[in-house]
Amino acid sequence: MEQVSEKKFPLNAESYKLYEEVGEGVSATVHRALCIPLNEIVAIKVLDLEKCNNDLDGIRREVQMMSLIDHPNLLRAHCSFTAGQNLWVVMPYMAGGSCLHIMKSAYPDGFEEPVISTLLREVLKALVYLHAHGHIHRDVKAGNILIDSNGAVKLADFGVSACMFDTGDRQRSRNTFVGTPCWMAPEVMQQLHGYDFKADIWSFGITALELAHGHAPFSKYPPMKVLLMTLQNAPPGLDYERDKRFSKSFKEMVAACLVKDPKKRPSSDKLFKHHFFKQARSYDYLARTILDGLRPLGDRFRMLKAKEADFLVQNKALYGDKDQLSQQEYIRGISAWNFNLEDLKNQAALIQDYDGATNTEDLNLSVKQRDNHDDVGYPAERLSPEKANQSDAAPQPDDGLNNIHDLESSLAAFPIQPLKALKGCFDLCADDVGTGSPSWKNASQLHSSPKDEDQETGTDDGENLGQSCSMPSAVVPCRKKNVKAQMHDSVLYPKRVGGDGDREFVQPRYPSDRNYSGPLPYRQKKDINNHSSAEDTSEGAVVQRKGRFKVTSAELSPKGPTNCFFNPISEGSASPTTPTLSAAAVLPSLQCILQQNNMQREEILRLIKYAEQTSGNSMELSEVGTNELSLVWTADTFRSTREESFSLDDSLQQSIGSLVEELQRQKMKNAQLEKKLNTLVKKEEKIRE
Numbered sequence: 001m002e003q004v005s006e007k008k009f010p011l012n013a014e015s016y017k018l019y020e021e022v023g024e025g026v027s028a029t030v031h032r033a034l035c036i037p038l039n040e041i042v043a044i045k046v047l048d049l050e051k052c053n054n055d056l057d058g059i060r061r062e063v064q065m066m067s068l069i070d071h072p073n074l075l076r077a078h079c080s081f082t083a084g085q086n087l088w089v090v091m092p093y094m095a096g097g098s099c100l101h102i103m104k105s106a107y108p109d110g111f112e113e114p115v116i117s118t119l120l121r122e123v124l125k126a127l128v129y130l131h132a133h134g135h136i137h138r139d140v141k142a143g144n145i146l147i148d149s150n151g152a153v154k155l156a157d158f159g160v161s162a163c164m165f166d167t168g169d170r171q172r173s174r175n176t177f178v179g180t181p182c183w184m185a186p187e188v189m190q191q192l193h194g195y196d197f198k199a200d201i202w203s204f205g206i207t208a209l210e211l212a213h214g215h216a217p218f219s220k221y222p223p224m225k226v227l228l229m230t231l232q233n234a235p236p237g238l239d240y241e242r243d244k245r246f247s248k249s250f251k252e253m254v255a256a257c258l259v260k261d262p263k264k265r266p267s268s269d270k271l272f273k274h275h276f277f278k279q280a281r282s283y284d285y286l287a288r289t290i291l292d293g294l295r296p297l298g299d300r301f302r303m304l305k306a307k308e309a310d311f312l313v314q315n316k317a318l319y320g321d322k323d324q325l326s327q328q329e330y331i332r333g334i335s336a337w338n339f340n341l342e343d344l345k346n347q348a349a350l351i352q353d354y355d356g357a358t359n360t361e362d363l364n365l366s367v368k369q370r371d372n373h374d375d376v377g378y379p380a381e382r383l384s385p386e387k388a389n390q391s392d393a394a395p396q397p398d399d400g401l402n403n404i405h406d407l408e409s410s411l412a413a414f415p416i417q418p419l420k421a422l423k424g425c426f427d428l429c430a431d432d433v434g435t436g437s438p439s440w441k442n443a444s445q446l447h448s449s450p451k452d453e454d455q456e457t458g459t460d461d462g463e464n465l466g467q468s469c470s471m472p473s474a475v476v477p478c479r480k481k482n483v484k485a486q487m488h489d490s491v492l493y494p495k496r497v498g499g500d501g502d503r504e505f506v507q508p509r510y511p512s513d514r515n516y517s518g519p520l521p522y523r524q525k526k527d528i529n530n531h532s533s534a535e536d537t538s539e540g541a542v543v544q545r546k547g548r549f550k551v552t553s554a555e556l557s558p559k560g561p562t563n564c565f566f567n568p569i570s571e572g573s574a575s576p577t578t579p580t581l582s583a584a585a586v587l588p589s590l591q592c593i594l595q596q597n598n599m600q601r602e603e604i605l606r607l608i609k610y611a612e613q614t615s616g617n618s619m620e621l622s623e624v625g626t627n628e629l630s631l632v633w634t635a636d637t638f639r640s641t642r643e644e645s646f647s648l649d650d651s652l653q654q655s656i657g658s659l660v661e662e663l664q665r666q667k668m669k670n671a672q673l674e675k676k677l678n679t680l681v682k683k684e685e686k687i688r689e
């Protein structure tokens, strides 16, 4: 157990009194609480480790980060400890809540420019600090910008952050497909060459738009569509006409961040010097402007939850089940959705519906929440055109949908990650913390203008802004103890405040309950070549966090996404077979086919691996037989055993060959479908023009 701030925050649950719930994530609830011995109000994030067993690495990273950071604009943990099956992270209480919650409660159309400038400047300071220390936050968004009662701004949520200095497995995790779709940079989606700090700059630009409009661009669309639009459309931005209320410098700042080529985006410290931030004001200004008149955070949180519940009830008749409702939650920016096969189909259907412009109203999307921006219809932007092999096979638009059930049974064979992955995950000692992490010493000296210092002197109810530059000695428990074992030992199981049935959306632990499908073609199983570490166990599969994707690059094709619909191919000679068919109509089916192909490819790889293992076993068996029968061993039996092995090898080679051929066929089919899709999209664009 570790103590990370100067004050001695107790490391046991009895020393805290949990009050109302003020926030929640997929497997965590956040409570206002009292630290009894210090008589200080804090926030406690209670993470249910049983529910997070697929993402223990993420939790470990988050807790590490929250303890190591030392910057006034980053939310630092006071301490963390396990209590029963939960991990408690004690942190300063941010009484204003997140910018997203504030907007939802009182500013549905976004904030005024000076407010945005002030908020973003503080966030940017946090990013400058993180980037200078080699970290990418990877989840910058209004929901992760918290404000305390004095108006102090802190960037929170390090659950998916990554370190640029990591090597090996950890480096691979840096190339992970991770983040929240609407805020995700194109290069993160593409997975072509990895990405770096500039991914945060893109998310920062999207966050600027979110703060300006009350919601992120494309937020009304389902995740697959968001990915497609982010890659194919021109970058979103502030419109010169529609966003008249905003200054030229704001528009320019956003445009500078939202450039598709990451190299052309400014670094965080360069961006910090942008003219737009000159209008930033004090924390006090924020407190007066956006916090004044707001109800206590707990009340607001309860009201928002009640609204959401109402929304769900209203839509229940329309959508029937929870999975579809979670999709709706995502669309509204609430951020939860559940991955399963039904979702996949629903999403495909939704894309069609949106494109067909038939039933956005049916979906009960509030007009206010819609992004007019999204409807402008930016010209499609071609990305890294790539020549593709052609085959004569005609596309079967509904292949993908029809074959989803086959996939389900095929995927059900994939290994699951047992709860035992918990073991060791929090067994971190001081030494472990230093490993692979940059030094955080003297790290809070970044970009502090006199004005900043002025702002940062404020403290509030329980706030410990951690001005000290000292690096905490360790983060999480030093005890080498299995968390799972602690769960049963402990009598300190925290009382849940404000129970919530919906929280059962989190991933189930058993194969029969597991959802293997997802909204993305990248949704794949654990890297079949890598079974080595506990970290891999948690990195290897798609982690289903609220509103986020996470797939390691290791799970992607080693030769690059040749069969990925994110890479439009170059213009070819083939013309569409059905000129009257609109791109919108075939898009969902094509996406499903592509997704299916990707999954089939994975299945083939798995079979190859299995075949290789079987081959190895057969040799081993031969050798075992040799030892047992050593007395009657002759040159003939040796020869015949060897021949049998070789013929087995041959037949395995043949099946591998045919599997590889099948893979090639699928790739070609895929490429052809992509090409046709592109042609259709172009045609439609021409018609529109």
Ligand SMILES: Nc1ncnc2c1ncn2[C@@H]1O[C@H](COP(=O)(O)OP(=O)(O)OP(=O)(O)O)[C@@H](O)[C@H]1O
Binding pocket: 022, 023, 024, 025, 026, 027, 028, 030, 043, 045, 075, 091, 092, 093, 094, 095, 097, 098, 101, 143, 144, 146, 156, 157, 159, 335, 545, 546, 547
């Ligand atoms: N220190 C804090 N003080 C007040 N509220 C907080 C604090 N930390 C978190 N919250 C609230 O709780 C919510 C959930 O917390 P957090 O973002 O850490 O969880 P999460 O599981 O990572 O959620 P998500 O995946 O949606 O980002 C936040 O959006 C915020 O509204």
